[in-house]
Every structure is written in structure tokens, then in C-alpha cells.
Amino acid sequence: MKFDFIDLFAGTGGIRLGFEQACQSVGIETNCVFGSEIDKKACASYELNFGHNPLSDVRQIEELPAFDFMLAGFPCQTFSYAGKRKGFGDTRGTLFFEVERLLGKYRPKGFLLENVRGLTTHDNGRTFETIIHSLKTLGYSVNYFLLNSSNYGVPQNRVRIYIVGILGESIKTTLQSDAGAADSHQFKIKSAQPTLFDTSPSQKVIKDVLEQNVDAKYHCNPTFVQQLKAVIGEDLNKLHGYRLIDYRGGQSIHSWNLGTKGACTPNEMEFMDLLIANRRKHIFGTHQDGKSLTIEQIKTFYKKADIQKVINSLLEKGYLSKNADKYNPVAGNMSFEVFKFLDPESISITLTASDTNRLGVVQNGMPRRLTPRECARLQGYPDTYKLLPDDNAVYKQMGNAVSVPVIRAVIADVLANNDFESLGRALMNGNGVEERQHSGEVLELVHE
Numbered sequence: 001m002k003f004d005f006i007d008l009f010a011g012t013g014g015i016r017l018g019f020e021q022a023c024q025s026v027g028i029e030t031n032c033v034f035g036s037e038i039d040k041k042a043c044a045s046y047e048l049n050f051g052h053n054p055l056s057d058v059r060q061i062e063e064l065p066a067f068d069f070m071l072a073g074f075p076c077q078t079f080s081y082a083g084k085r086k087g088f089g090d091t092r093g094t095l096f097f098e099v100e101r102l103l104g105k106y107r108p109k110g111f112l113l114e115n116v117r118g119l120t121t122h123d124n125g126r127t128f129e130t131i132i133h134s135l136k137t138l139g140y141s142v143n144y145f146l147l148n149s150s151n152y153g154v155p156q157n158r159v160r161i162y163i164v165g166i167l168g169e170s171i172k173t174t175l176q177s178d179a180g181a182a183d184s185h186q187f188k189i190k191s192a193q194p195t196l197f198d199t200s201p202s203q204k205v206i207k208d209v210l211e212q213n214v215d216a217k218y219h220c221n222p223t224f225v226q227q228l229k230a231v232i233g234e235d236l237n238k239l240h241g242y243r244l245i246d247y248r249g250g251q252s253i254h255s256w257n258l259g260t261k262g263a264c265t266p267n268e269m270e271f272m273d274l275l276i277a278n279r280r281k282h283i284f285g286t287h288q289d290g291k292s293l294t295i296e297q298i299k300t301f302y303k304k305a306d307i308q309k310v311i312n313s314l315l316e317k318g319y320l321s322k323n324a325d326k327y328n329p330v331a332g333n334m335s336f337e338v339f340k341f342l343d344p345e346s347i348s349i350t351l352t353a354s355d356t357n358r359l360g361v362v363q364n365g366m367p368r369r370l371t372p373r374e375c376a377r378l379q380g381y382p383d384t385y386k387l388l389p390d391d392n393a394v395y396k397q398m399g400n401a402v403s404v405p406v407i408r409a410v411i412a413d414v415l416a417n418n419d420f421e422s423l424g425r426a427l428m429n430g431n432g433v434e435e436r437q438h439s440g441e442v443l444e445l446v447h448e
Helices: 014-025 040-050 096-106 122-137 184-191 222-232 266-278 307-317 372-378 391-400 404-417
Strands: 002-008 029-035 069-072 110-116 140-148 159-167 320-323 326-329 359-363 366-369 426-428 433-438 441-446
Touching: 002 014, 002 096, 014 029, 014 069, 014 110, 014 404, 029 040, 040 391, 069 096, 096 110, 096 122, 110 404, 122 140, 122 159, 140 404, 159 404, 222 366, 266 307, 266 326, 307 320, 372 391
Parallel strands: 002 029, 002 069, 069 110
Antiparallel strands: 110 159, 140 159, 320 326, 359 366, 426 433, 433 441
16 A cells, blocks of 8 residues: 655644654555745755655645645734634634645645644634544544653653544544643653553663763853852752743742842842742732732741842842842843753653753753754654754754654554555535545535
């Protein structure tokens, strides 16, 4: 058997990789007859690895070769009319509409769609309901799963929605939705307490994807290292799991602890720590997360007599801002060389396009940023996958990418439980009648 497939919103080809791996494992040949992606650097990565450049805008696609399977990691966009008056929304103006349009025109045997977790809850679930309704209206049997990459041999806490469909048939799947551990701490607890019923594939942790001989350009600069040591001490392994963030407490290090805008006294650091810990409390209002507070409100938790002196000093250094007699921390989170040091014995936070380049790790006592190859491994890309010599582009691409092993698992499950050989393509004629090839015969089905 052979599948001709198209790869829409293709990115760097992660969905394609997982699809091809799953098909190859059961002896199904694959042939990508069309790919589409608008990001030029992502297209360059795609061409480097697959031999053709998919640069095109899916909204301009009118004619395609016939295909058996559609892959599409379509972006999530607002559905302006979704769910109004208890009806189903109009998908026009969204990129899902292009998926819907091409499925309706070419009637492939099946599809796999991938999106962010928030798609399922957007507009109180009505957007997702609209999508599923649209797919079923086209004549597809549909199933979907919320899956966490950390359960599929990828050391990353990444929950995504995967939607699969088969034309006309009653789709059969055995996978179950599993959002996995909520964070790296819970992952370690769960991993330390396996049960007899735990059937997840072998789970990897950060240390399993680290390179051993890393170029010095990824090492943190000496000034930053000394600032970290001033807070943590000489043993930088204590940084495992720490965030560098100015508006949250917990296991965090802040700019005033590091002295990035000027050294702070113990009282100044205490003031800032108390401010970020208390300003979200409902007693100060519920109108926003992280409220600006008056000095009278601040005095309810910072009770030392030097409060005005401390405030003046923090204002002068730039750690604190004042607006209409209210005070708020000046968040400098994007300025940190590393904003999160990953725990080698646990999993990564979710990679994103904006900050993957600032994820770090302490290896052999040396704090450094993750390399592009390590980020590719965090998405399950094989080391045979070629990376562009443009680190910033690769960091962004891997933040946007899909986790290849999850795609492989989803497709493998669909292939194992459904008979694709008996299912042919179907084309809609102008009278709303569906013509479908099935076991050599032509059937006419009324499309409602």
C-alpha cells in the first residue's frame, strides 16, 4: 500500500517525519505530493531535509494532485461567529477554513490535524465544537486526543490536541487522552512511583538529550556566572529547576537578587520579594493580576521603618516604578541570559518560539544555554535531521515544532486499527452527491 499525502502549515516537517516513520514501520510507502509553509527560514530547513521547498500560501492553493492523507498543523485563530445562538460557527477568515476547503474538494482517505491545547477551550469550547462539526459534515469519522509529549519519550511538558479522521468509516483508535504531569516537579514524583498499569513508552529526562562537548559560545558569560554564585553559592547544581523571573516567587531568582541594575541591600531584596508575593492578593483588588500598590497597602506586609528609604533607592536603581502614587516591580525577564535552568533529572517546560534560546542547564558545574541540537532532541527530531547554521532560526523553529514521536504514535494507532486498503478517495460532484471508489465499485452517497 502507498499513501500520497500533503503537508500543510508544514513548518520544518515534524508532522511529516512522524507520519513517514509510522507508515514505514508497517510497510506503507509514502509520497509527499505537496507541502505548504509561509516562513522562509522554516522552508529552508524543510528543503535541506526533504529536498523540496514548500514556500507557498495555503490560501492561494486552488489545484493539487490527488492525495490520500492530509497533514496539517494549522494555527489557531479566532472564529468570529463560533457558537452564537447555539449554532455552529462560520470558519471563513480562519486558516482552518483552508483545511476544510481542501478536504471538501479532494476527499482524502484520512487526515491528522495538530494544534495547541487552548483550541479545545477557546470561546468556552464552541470553537472546537465548530471544527469537529465541520469535519463530520464533510463525511469524516473523527476522534481526538490531548497528549503530553513527556509520555512519548520526549523530555518536554508539551500538551497538544491531535485530531484524526477517516472518510466515511467509523474510526477506531485505542489511544486515550492523557495530559500527563502538570510540571517538572510532578513528573519526578510520578516517575518515582510507577504503577503496574503504567503503559507509557520509556520516559526520557533532560540529561538524556544533552550534548557532551558543547561549544563555548553556549556557556553563560562570566559576569552572569558570578552573579548566580552570589545568590546560590559555589555549587551551581543548586540552580536545577530555577526560574529567573521578576514577577513570580517560588523557586525563582530575581534581578534584584543578581544586582543586574545595581546591588541591593538585604532590606531592599526583602521589600521586592514581599511585593511580588503579596500584590496578587484579593484584598488589594481583583481587577488585574499583579496590581500596583500604594505605600499604605505595602506597609501591611513590609513593616520596617526604612520603607521610604528603601522605595527611593529601588526607584533610583530601576527595580521599582511609580505611577499615580502606586508602586510596581519593573519586570526585566527578557533581559536574563537564561530564564529557566532545567532539571537534568526531569523534563523541560514547553518550548516556545520566543524563549527557547534562553533555556539553560548546569552541566559539569557549568551553566549554559541549550544548543539548537538539544532543542531539536526535545521535540524528538532525530540527529539525522539537518539544522540550519542559524541558531536563532532553529530555536524559533523548534519552539514552533511538533513532537515527532507523538505524531508517530497517533498515526501508528490509526493505521493499526483501521482498514485503509478498502477505502478510496471520494470527490464531490456539483449536485452534492459524493462519488467514492470502494472495492472497485462506485457508490453514490447523499452528502447532507
